[in-house]
Amino acid sequence: MNNIGDLLHPSLEQLVREIKAFNHAWKASSELFGKDSPLSTSTRDLKNCLQVRLLLSYAPEQVYLAIDTKTEASEPLYGLRLRQTIGEWTDADHLPVRVVEEWVKKKLLTPTQVETFKKS
Template structure:
């Protein structure tokens, strides 16, 4: 049973590094090929899935959501880390509308 938990909840450091790497890939793909290209949308969706996994495994003790008051335009959550990981204080942004949609969908799958 422990092996399955490790697959679903890898170490927080691993998840944060994966989120950061996928976020960079998403931004690069968007700049190179446009936001609507399959590589861009797939990278964006993978980042969201990793962020949800981070929240499911480690919130609220090690990570929490808070509105980023510095963001312009669309409302964004930052996934703040209670302790820095490789000098990162957060695990990037998650649009509020996406968080509501994805977390609601995830909760309905459990019922």
């Protein structure tokens, strides 16, 4: 990052790199300190916020939401799919459907925005 504009309006690649880094940190802190530790929940929540920022900035033209049917998880997950790969990445990790629904309930996202994010 070279200037304030990069902080305010990070590129698609920068946001994906940050999401990947926080996802890694979340998994590591969950293993070390437990999934409910303050560090684990903070890194998870920051990853989720970065994912929503990615969607607000770049969906549906460069990234979109798709239910992930291949991952075995305890709850339904969206995959944030990239339209073009960034390095070796084809996605920006997973975002629980529950989190998106909570953000809609809190009026941080609208149902229309969520539907727009799903456009393929």
